[in-house]
Amino acid sequence: MTTYVKKCPECGSTNIFYNKEKGEIICKDCGYVIEESMVDFGQEWREFESEAGEKRRRTGAPMTYTEFDMGLGTEVGKTADISKLGKEKGKFLRLRKWQYRISTAIERNLKLALAELKRVSSYLKLPASVEEEAARIYRLAVQRGLVRGRSMESVVAGALYAACRRHDVPRTLDELSEASGIEKKEIGRTYRFVTRELEIRIRPSNPADYIPRFASALKLSPEAQSKAVEILEKAQKAELTSGRGPTGIAAAALYVAALMHGEKRTQREVADVAGVTEVTIRNRYKELLDELKLAKELKKIKKKRK
């Protein structure tokens, strides 16, 4: 769903160019990019979903935005036009100069930011697609002037975080924080701000997405790992996952799975790799045992050991 705009919010001109293929709306007078492919659907965050295993979440999946945006260098008029302008000439030249300054400033900023982005993303070993998405988000943020009042680094981190979520390769805020050197709170803040302003919808991350990384950090066997995923699926069906932090659930599932496969890890160990506390693991763990019939299974296994 795309909104049609009649007036440029920047210069008030009504000379709007609407490019359907690219999903861009550009003001012909000042070159301001008003909107780029606004995608609707998708859920905001967890919480409000008391549904019973609805699988409808996939609706708002990734869309177009492949364009890495080539000719952004919008220019204000050409020298040839100026002669026709008469008294407007001065204004026009000023406009053009201003435009030039802005765009070079943006370019310079972008160069720095992309370097930083590259650094962080390679530190986290993120796939190229995520890096590109993050770059795109950052670029949009700059165009919208969202960086003002925030450090460039934090916006980069926020963009990366958002890109990770969109591509289902979630990193925790802690990891982003460690990689970027920005405080967790700050990243979360800019992440929320940027995604809201750009209307980037991100559905709640799936706990299962965290399993492989956590499992390997804990050196768990593949069997235990798939057991954890299995547990997670059950948990989702039992509606244990909504409104909970995905990492906590993933951690608890791993903890149980490890127990069941005789590869015991302490709550402390699991908590550390998942970036939650032992208490959270305990709570989730208890819920899992209560709601699923895992308690029996555990006892069985315990007996076997004796």
Place this chain on the structure above:
DNA sequence: AAGACGAAAGTGGTTGA
């Protein structure tokens, strides 16, 4: 002695009046 457990108080963020 280390790990698991649970109660209680505190934190940061969301929601709805």
Place this chain on the structure above:
DNA sequence: TCAACAACTTTCGTCTT
């Protein structure tokens, strides 16, 4: 703008292995 609220953390004492 503020209070209620939910999830999560911190801290700490107790029980279990």
